[in-house]
Amino acid sequence: MLSKKCKYAIHALIYLAERYEQGPVQIQVISEKQHIPKKFLEAILLELRHAKILESKKGKGGGYFLIKKPSEVNLMQVMRLVDGPIALLPCVSLNYYEHCDECRNEKTCGIRDSLIAVRDETLRILEQSTLAKIVKREKQLGLK
Amino acid sequence: MLSKKCKYAIHALIYLAERYEQGPVQIQVISEKQHIPKKFLEAILLELRHAKILESKKGKGGGYFLIKKPSEVNLMQVMRLVDGPIALLPCVSLNYYEHCDECRNEKTCGIRDSLIAVRDETLRILEQSTLAKIVKREKQLGLK
DNA sequence: CGTTTAATCTATTGATTTAGTAGACTTTTA
DNA sequence: TAAAAGTCTACTAAATCAATAGATTAAACG
Numbered sequence: 257m258l259s260k261k262c263k264y265a266i267h268a269l270i271y272l273a274e275r276y277e278q279g280p281v282q283i284q285v286i287s288e289k290q291h292i293p294k295k296f297l298e299a300i301l302l303e304l305r306h307a308k309i310l311e312s313k314k315g316k317g318g319g320y321f322l323i324k325k326p327s328e329v330n331l332m333q334v335m336r337l338v339d340g341p342i343a344l345l346p347c348v349s350l351n352y353y354e355h356c357d358e359c360r361n362e363k364t365c366g367i368r369d370s371l372i373a374v375r376d377e378t379l380r381i382l383e384q385s386t387l388a389k390i391v392k393r394e395k396q397l398g399l400k
Numbered sequence: 401m402l403s404k405k406c407k408y409a410i411h412a413l414i415y416l417a418e419r420y421e422q423g424p425v426q427i428q429v430i431s432e433k434q435h436i437p438k439k440f441l442e443a444i445l446l447e448l449r450h451a452k453i454l455e456s457k458k459g460k461g462g463g464y465f466l467i468k469k470p471s472e473v474n475l476m477q478v479m480r481l482v483d484g485p486i487a488l489l490p491c492v493s494l495n496y497y498e499h500c501d502e503c504r505n506e507k508t509c510g511i512r513d514s515l516i517a518v519r520d521e522t523l524r525i526l527e528q529s530t531l532a533k534i535v536k537r538e539k540q541l542g543l544k
Numbered sequence: 545c546g547t548t549t550a551a552t553c554t555a556t557t558g559a560t561t562t563a564g565t566a567g568a569c570t571t572t573t574a
Numbered sequence: 575t576a577a578a579a580g581t582c583t584a585c586t587a588a589a590t591c592a593a594t595a596g597a598t599t600a601a602a603c604g
Contacts, residue, residue: 257487257488257489257490258489259590259591259592260502260591260592261591261592263489263502264502266511267502267503270510274472280550282549282550282551283550284550288550290502291431291502291504292500293592293593293594294458294594294597296553296592296593296594298552299593301551302551302552302553308558310529312548312550312551312552313551313600313601314549314551314552314600314601314602315548315549315550315551315600315601315602315603316548316549316550316601316602316603317549317550317601317602318549318550318551318600318601318602319550319551320551331511332516341401343401344402345401345402346401346402347409356407357408357412357435358404358408358411358434358435360435363541364448364538364541364542365538366533366535366537366538366541367410367414367475367529367534368415368524370475370525370528370529370534371535373525374521374522374525374526377518377521377522377525378518378521378522381514381517381518381521382514382518384514385511385514389510390510390511390514391510392510393513394508394509394510397507397508397510399506403561403562403563404562404563405562405563411601424579426580427578427579428579437563437564437565439564439565439566440564442564442580442581443564445580446580446581446582449580456579456580456581457571457572457579457580458570458571458572458573458578458579458580458581459571459572459573459574459577459578459579459580460571460572460573460574460577460578460579461573461578461579462571462573462578462579462580463579463580464580541598542570
């Protein structure tokens with residue numbers, strides 16, 4: 257399951273994607289609108305800034321804003337950044353690979369194949385899920 | 401990521417699937433062969449017994465054994481049993497559904513669609529991954 | 545230049561979950 | 575009736591998660 261932190265990150269990013277190229281939005285505002293504890297959100301936005309997804313401006317009129325296009329930010333990136341590996345086992349992770357104590361020899365471990373398949377399908381879907389698509393979808397759903 | 405408990409459960413089940421219909425296997429033996437802490441394994445096997453996947457026999461010559469066919473036990477069942485929900489959000493979980501604070505209205509939440517797709521693909525693959533297939537695969541891999 | 549605004553950094557805390565352990569108890573078999 | 579093996583209750587240490595507090599820095603504005 258996604259951590260709360262990751263859910264907060266995604267919702268904050270969607271909020272900022274809806275306001276793409278409309279100037280900075282204060283942490284305070286995102287916090288209130290999306291019901292995210294302000295101090296917690298600060299840390300999350302900072303992380304997204306370090307990952308070059310967001311940029312910030314200090315002082316009056318300051319706040320956070322997207323520096324990547326909404327079509328260039330997807331859930332795969334965000335989840336990896338905030339929660340770490342997407343794979344179900346460290347030994348099938350692409351970005352966070354670790355040798356796995358349990359399966360003695362990786363070559364003959366019968367469960368890896370399945371979990372590699374799960375990983376690939378998951379990544380495929382999450383990579384396609386860009387902020388642009390999500391915002392578009394929300395607008396469509398909201399109109400009904 | 402899967403918990404250690406879940407990995408232990410899967411490896412213990414594979415071990416028992418390889419010895420299907422060959423009589424009970426002692427906890428001690430599984431523990432040693434699969435490098436799983438004995439006391440921890442006890443609790444895991446008990447859970448699998450309560451779920452009617454395993455049965456046990458006490459006293460001399462006792463131990464644990466599969467009561468379902470290896471072709472009828474799959475990773476979806478085991479992961480759900482041991483680790484709970486497979487979905488990435490409670491509000492897209494089939495077996496552990498919970499209302500989600502973050503997405504104010506589920507109807508218009510733009511990330512649910514993607515996560516439902518991830519869930520469905522994941523379940524499809526895990527459901528196909530039966531103990532029988534895993535054991536077969538390990539034998540094939542081991543021969544090379 | 546100084547005040548206000550808003551992000552940044554450092555540190556700490558409480559709750560929950562994970563992983564594992566200890567030891568007494570029960571059942572079965574020989 | 576003794577040994578073997580699973581069962582049950584309770585506890586604990588460590589890690590992770592979620593959140594908070596407070597001091598600091600940078601920008602804007604008059």
